[in-house]
Structures are given as structure tokens and as C-alpha cells.
Amino acid sequence: MNAKNADTTVETPPEDLTREQLLGMYRRMRLIRGFEDTAKERFEAGEIAGFLHLSQGQEAVPVGVCSALGPRDYITSTHRGHGDVIAKGCEVKRMFAELYGRATGYCKGKGGSMHIADFSQGIIGATGIVSGSLPTSVGIGLGIKQRGGDEVVVCFFGDGATAEGGFHEALNLASLWQVPVIFVCQNNLYGLSQPWEKTAYKCDLVARVATYHIPGECVDGMDVIAVHRAARRAVERARSGGGPGFIEAKTYRFLGHYVGDPALYMPAEEREAWRKRDAIVKLRGQLLAWGYLTEAEDEAMGAEVAAELQAGVEYAKASPLAAPETALEELYVHFDYLGNPR
Amino acid sequence: MAVREITYREALKEAMREEMLRDETVFLIGEDIADPHGGSYKVTAGLSTEFGLDRVIQTPISEQGFIGTAVGAALIGRRPIAEILYIDFCTMAMDQIVNQAAKIRYMSGGQAKVPLVIRTQGGMGRSSAAQHAQSLEAWFVHTPGLLVAMPSTPYDAKGLLKTAIRLDDPVIFIEHKLLYNTKGPVPEEEYTIPFGVADVKREGRDCTVVATSRTVLMTLAAAETLEREGISVEVVDPRTLFPLDVDTIVASVKKTSRLVVVHEAVERCGFGAEVVAQVAEKAYGYVDAPIVRVCAPSVPAPFARQLEDYVMVDEKKIADKVRRLVRGEI
Ligand SMILES: Cc1ncc(C[n+]2csc(CCOP(=O)(O)OP(=O)(O)O)c2C)c(N)n1
Numbered sequence: 001m002n003a004k005n006a007d008t009t010v011e012t013p014p015e016d017l018t019r020e021q022l023l024g025m026y027r028r029m030r031l032i033r034g035f036e037d038t039a040k041e042r043f044e045a046g047e048i049a050g051f052l053h054l055s056q057g058q059e060a061v062p063v064g065v066c067s068a069l070g071p072r073d074y075i076t077s078t079h080r081g082h083g084d085v086i087a088k089g090c091e092v093k094r095m096f097a098e099l100y101g102r103a104t105g106y107c108k109g110k111g112g113s114m115h116i117a118d119f120s121q122g123i124i125g126a127t128g129i130v131s132g133s134l135p136t137s138v139g140i141g142l143g144i145k146q147r148g149g150d151e152v153v154v155c156f157f158g159d160g161a162t163a164e165g166g167f168h169e170a171l172n173l174a175s176l177w178q179v180p181v182i183f184v185c186q187n188n189l190y191g192l193s194q195p196w197e198k199t200a201y202k203c204d205l206v207a208r209v210a211t212y213h214i215p216g217e218c219v220d221g222m223d224v225i226a227v228h229r230a231a232r233r234a235v236e237r238a239r240s241g242g243g244p245g246f247i248e249a250k251t252y253r254f255l256g257h258y259v260g261d262p263a264l265y266m267p268a269e270e271r272e273a274w275r276k277r278d279a280i281v282k283l284r285g286q287l288l289a290w291g292y293l294t295e296a297e298d299e300a301m302g303a304e305v306a307a308e309l310q311a312g313v314e315y316a317k318a319s320p321l322a323a324p325e326t327a328l329e330e331l332y333v334h335f336d337y338l339g340n341p342r
Numbered sequence: 343m344a345v346r347e348i349t350y351r352e353a354l355k356e357a358m359r360e361e362m363l364r365d366e367t368v369f370l371i372g373e374d375i376a377d378p379h380g381g382s383y384k385v386t387a388g389l390s391t392e393f394g395l396d397r398v399i400q401t402p403i404s405e406q407g408f409i410g411t412a413v414g415a416a417l418i419g420r421r422p423i424a425e426i427l428y429i430d431f432c433t434m435a436m437d438q439i440v441n442q443a444a445k446i447r448y449m450s451g452g453q454a455k456v457p458l459v460i461r462t463q464g465g466m467g468r469s470s471a472a473q474h475a476q477s478l479e480a481w482f483v484h485t486p487g488l489l490v491a492m493p494s495t496p497y498d499a500k501g502l503l504k505t506a507i508r509l510d511d512p513v514i515f516i517e518h519k520l521l522y523n524t525k526g527p528v529p530e531e532e533y534t535i536p537f538g539v540a541d542v543k544r545e546g547r548d549c550t551v552v553a554t555s556r557t558v559l560m561t562l563a564a565a566e567t568l569e570r571e572g573i574s575v576e577v578v579d580p581r582t583l584f585p586l587d588v589d590t591i592v593a594s595v596k597k598t599s600r601l602v603v604v605h606e607a608v609e610r611c612g613f614g615a616e617v618v619a620q621v622a623e624k625a626y627g628y629v630d631a632p633i634v635r636v637c638a639p640s641v642p643a644p645f646a647r648q649l650e651d652y653v654m655v656d657e658k659k660i661a662d663k664v665r666r667l668v669r670g671e672i
């Protein structure tokens with residue numbers, strides 16, 4: 001792997017991250033893993049409808065990236081976006097409420113798993129159209145530039161998006177206009193059943209993106225510290241007017257494309273090998289080795305995360321269902337869905 | 343009010359210029375819109391010189407990219423007016439229009455606002471052939487989340503465009519390539535036209551004709567001819583196809599008891615079908631004759647003049663249909 005920044009070793013604690021920051025990242029990753037596991041369980045129990053694209057295995061990418069962002073920065077996300085939005089600050093209880101179709105959900109039951117948004121935290125939403133968020137992210141970047149802001153936008157997308165026209169148009173425009181957008185490809189090696197290496201002749205994304213004169217890095221997406229450092233570099237550059245950046249994080253989707261996909265196309269040995277590289281296990285080992293975490297604290301954190309998730313599910317279940325007739329609401333600002341002015 | 347005659351093109355430009363002066367978040371984005379070219383139909387000529395290239399952003403040929411850019415900018419409170427040179431090219435940006443711009447507010451549970459205007463133009467009459475002469479408005483009217491305006495006169499063009507720019511919902515603003523040079527009265531003073539209010543362009547007793555865009559002018563000309571024959575035609579221009587002012591149409595049909603719907607788009611599942619369905623439901627019992635349409639037959643726009651003329655709606659086709667309808671020949 002062409003991973004430049006796999007420079008974190010178990011022996012030495014990093015100088016550029018505090019214990020609190022690292023513990024925060026660790027907790028976030030566990031929260032995402034727990035959210036995904038719980039969502040899967042509740043889906044399989046028949047309590048949640050629709051599609052569920054889970055991200056177990058990929059947690060280090062959104063957490064590494066979003067820990068380099070401030071509250072006013074923006075993200076856009078995809079169909080596999082639970083981790084991205086939790087990393088940026090979404091509360092699991094309102095996410096569960098969304099999955100359960102409740103009025104208290106982030107999108108009041110109108111978006112569901114694929115479209116969780118929280119505009120108040122710069123979470124501009126997730127799109128179910130592969131590559132759909134790349135051009136819009138350029139626009140957010142342009143808007144920031146127009147108003148002279150110092151925010152940045154992180155656009156998360158999968159490897160599958162890199163063969164779409166929208167990817168190329170967005171990169172070209174982002175580069176042309178030097179907008180503060182960081183394109184983060186969560187390369188989990190598959191786009192549904194299609195292996196990444198069968199999507200292009202010589203799959204070198206950093207080189208491809210470099211042809212648009214956008215600086216990029218390929219990082220080990222199972223190393224949250226490496227991801228964080230790459231993100232920090234890109235964010236600092238974008239924030240100070242240095243234009244767009246690109247990060248390819250090599251990661252892995254531990255489960256199928258969606259809940260219910262037996263993932264026959266993912267070889268067992270490959271899955272095993274990646275499972276052994278679990279980013280959460282890796283960070284845990286580091287935190288223990290550095291004396292930042294004790295076994296007891298780790299257990300306590302696990303219990304706390306479990307309680308938060310449990311409370312989240314309970315909150316969702318206790319919340320009122322979105323009333324059926326609200327299906328007709330919130331289409332337009334100025335009109336009802338029939339076009340009558342309000 | 344002081345009124346002068348200006349072209350449809352000038353009216354559109356005035357609307358954009360005034361809104362750009364009024365609100366610094368308004369900006370233009372699109373292909374070939376900056377000076378010295380000033381837009382392929384010259385609607386934006388002079389604006390980049392006046393406002394600079396930061397407010398009039400000329401893009402590469404990248405419809406998905408720049409429409410997506412406009413959507414994203416709108417999502418954080420900017421007010422882009424994007425220009426798609428030919429409505430036919432909307433296909434290149436359809437995901438951004440239909441899946442992103444139209445849907446984000448709804449699927450975010452009302453969090454998002456998308457104050458976006460996409461200006462574009464369509465229509466036949468210049469031998470532009472199948473990929474530069476379509477009338478695709480029905481696609482957008484069919485997409486919940488979008489508003490659709492289709493002005494026929496300079497007055498409407500200016501007033502509707504100013505409103506479109508001020509609305510916080512995405513608007514598909516469809517001009518006509520053969521209207522840019524048409525002239526009409528436009529007040530000097532500021533005015534806007536609300537969406538969802540039809541304009542009765544001519545009053546009459548015998549037949550209601552609902553027409554859109556350039557076919558409004560054709561219908562008005564046909565109505566002159568028919569008037570001399572003793573047939574009195576009421577011409578209703580919805581101006582915005584969504585929201586649609588059904589009440590004005592229904593009231594007119596109740597008065598005249600006949601309805602003809604006219605548009606340049608192909609007939610099958612066109613906008614006219616919606617008008618007919620609304621009238622069938624809301625003016626049932628008031629209609630004394632078959633409800634008919636004058637539209638292009640459902641074929642692509644052909645190139646050769648005589649082929650295009652054969653399929654294109656014109657004054658004579660409208661007059662013939664109305665005449666036969668009123669005489670009980672249909
Ligand atoms: C434009 C488009 N084409 C196809 C799909 C169906 N689809 C949904 S997710 C997906 C795979 C996407 O792969 P990738 O971008 O790598 O993201 P991942 O699922 O691996 O997170 C496909 C093909 C879609 N949603 N949108």
C-alpha cells in the first residue's frame with residue numbers, strides 16, 4: 001500500500017495529539033461501531049425499514065478527518081454515512097429516531113439512513129446518489145470563498161464514485177476555483193460487488209487526482225492518527241487559502257454492502273486479514289501501551305457507550321412516529337406541496 | 343407608471359442586474375456568460391463588466407459540475423442564477439436538479455433551503471434539430487420540489503425572474519429562443535410578479551385557450567384572426583407551470599365552456615395533460631365540447647425547415663383547431 005503516513009507506532013505516544021483528543025477519537029470510533037452494530041441488530045429484528053449500509057471497519061476515516069474540523073466546518077456524506085455524521089457531531093438518539101421513522105429524527109422520518117443531515121452542525125446531508133455530493137461540495141466551498149469565510153468542506157465519498165463523471169467535474173472545478181474542499185475517498189475496496197482494482201486501468205487515485213493539480217495523500221484508513229494527520233494538513237492548507245485537497249483512505253467494509261448482503265464476492269481470507277487490522281483494536285492497544293487508558297477505564301467507556309446507544313434506541317422508540325400526513329410537508333419554503341402559497 | 347418598450351432579453355437582464363445590485367449574495371454562473379461574449383443569447387451581456395468575474399462566473403463546459411456548484415452554494419445561503427444554454431443540456435445535470443436540488447429540503451425534514459434559479463431556454467423554430475429545440479418543461483413540473491416558470495412577454499419575464507431570484511425554493515426558469523428579440527411594455531419602476539398567478543392575456547367568450555411561452559403570442563395572433571370571424575377567444579397564460587393557477591383556468595373554462603391547451607412540447611404526457619386533467623375534475627359539467635390540445639406530435643424536432651414547420655405549433659394550427667371546435671366540427 002502506498003500509505004505515506006503509517007508513522008504511528010505502538011511505542012511512542014504522538015506529540016501532536018493530547019491524551020484527551022486520542023481518547024475522544026477512540027470513544028467516537030466505538031460509538032460508531034456500536035451504532036452500526038445496534039442498527040444491524042434492530043434492523044434484523046424487523047424494527048427498522050429500508051436500506052442499511054453499515055460502515056463497521058471504516059470508523060477511523062470519518063473520526064480521523066472530523067477530529068481535524070471545527071464546529072463551523074461542513075461535511076457532505078453518502079449512503080454509508082452513519083459514521084461520517086456521528087464523527088461530525090450527530091447524536092445517536094436522533095439518528096436512531098430517524099431510522100425508526102420518528103418525528104424526533106434528524107429529518108423527521110423523511111430521510112432515513114441514507115440522508116441524515118444536521119445543518120446546525122454543518123452536516124449538509126448525505127446523498128444516495130453515488131458521486132452526487134461532489135459537485136455540491138464544490139458549491140459549498142465556492143460559497144465560503146464568496147463570503148470570505150475560513151470554513152472548509154469535507155466531501156466524503158466511496159471508491160465507487162471515482163468512476164462517475166461528477167467526480168471529475170467536481171475535481172476540475174474545485175481546482176480551477178481553488179475552493180476549500182477536501183475530498184475524502186473512503187476506499188473500502190468495493191463498490192457494491194465490484195472490486196476496486198477492476199474499476200480503472202492502474203488504480204492510483206492520488207496520481208489521478210494530481211492531474212487536476214490537487215495535492216493528495218493515500219493513508220492507511222485503519223490508522224486513525226495517520227488519517228487525522230493527513231486531514232489536518234489538508235484542512236490547514238484549505239483554510240489558509242491553499243485550495244482543495246484529496247485524501248484516499250484505504251479501509252475495509254467488514255460486512256456486506258447492506259444488511260442482508262451475504263457478500264459472496266469478498267474472499268474469506270481477505271475479510272479475515274482486514275478484521276485483524278481493526279482500527280479500534282489498534283488504537284486501543286496504543287492507548288493502553290502509552291498509559292493513556294487502563295483496562296478498567298476501557299471497560300467503563302464501553303459500558304458508557306453501550307448505555308448511550310441503549311438510551312438512544314429507547315429515545316427513538318418512545319418518540320412519536322412522524323404523523324403520516326407530515327409526508328406532505330416541508331417540500332417548499334414558500335408553498336405547500338400543491339403550490340398554494342403559505 | 344412610466345412604461346417603455348424593451349425586449350424580452352433586456353427585461354431578463356434588468357431583472358438580474360437589479361437583483362444583483364439589491365442583494366450581494368446573488369451571482370450568475372454558467373457557460374460563456376461573461377463579456378465580451380456575454381452569453382450565447384446575450385442575456386447576460388455587460389453584467390460581468392459591471393459586476394466583475396466573481397459575480398458572473400464563467401464555467402467550463404461542465405453542466406453537472408456547475409449546477410451542482412450552484413446547488414451547494416445555495417445550500418449555504420448564496421443565491422445563484424445558473425444558466426443552462428439549451429434546456430436539452432439539462433440532461434447532463436439532471437442528477438443535481440432532480441435528486442439534489444429538488445429533494446434536499448424534503449429529505450432533510452425541512453432543514454435545507456435551496457434559493458437557486460436555473461435559467462434556460464427551449465423551443466423550435468430555428469432548424470436546431472433534435473438536441474437543441476426541445477421543450478422539456480413537463481419533466482420539471484413532474485418533479486416535486488421544483489418550481490417552473492415559463493414567461494411569454496418581457497413584462498412577465500422581468501417580474502417573474504425577480505421573484506424567482508428572491509424565492510428560497512429552486513426555480514427552473516424556461517425562456518424561449520425566439521422570444522429574446524420580442525418587445526413589450528415594461529415599467530421603469532420596480533415590480534415583481536408572484537408565482538402561481540395566471541394572466542388572462544385576452545378576454546373572450548367562446549373558447550378558452552391555455553397557452554405557454556411563445557405559443558401565447560401565436561394564440562393571441564390566432565385570436566385576432568378568429569375575432570374577425572366572430573369567434574371570441576380567451577387566452578390564459580399560466581406563466582408559472584408549477585405552482586399552477588388552476589382557479590383562473592377553471593373560471594375561464596366555466597365562462598367559455600370550451601378548452602384548448604397549446605404548447606410547443608410534444609403532446610404525450612406534456613404539461614397540457616395536467617391542465618386537461620385539472621379541468622376535467624374541476625369544471626366537469628361546464629365543458630360543452632371535447633377538450634383538445636395543440637402540441638407537437640410526439641417525435642423529436644426535425645432539422646429541415648419544412649419538416650420542422652410540419653411538427654411545430656403555429657398560429658394557423660391553433661386557429662384551425664379553435665375554429666373547428668367552436669363550430670362543433672370536432
Ligand atoms: C449513481 C448511482 N449508481 C448506482 C447506485 C447503486 N449503488 C449504491 S451504493 C453503490 C456502491 C457504491 O460504492 P462506493 O462508492 O465505493 O461506496 P461504498 O458502498 O463502498 O461505501 C452502488 C452501486 C447509486 N446509488 N447511485
Ligand SMILES: [Mg+2]
Pocket residue numbers: 158159160186187188189190191192
Ligand atoms: Mg466502496
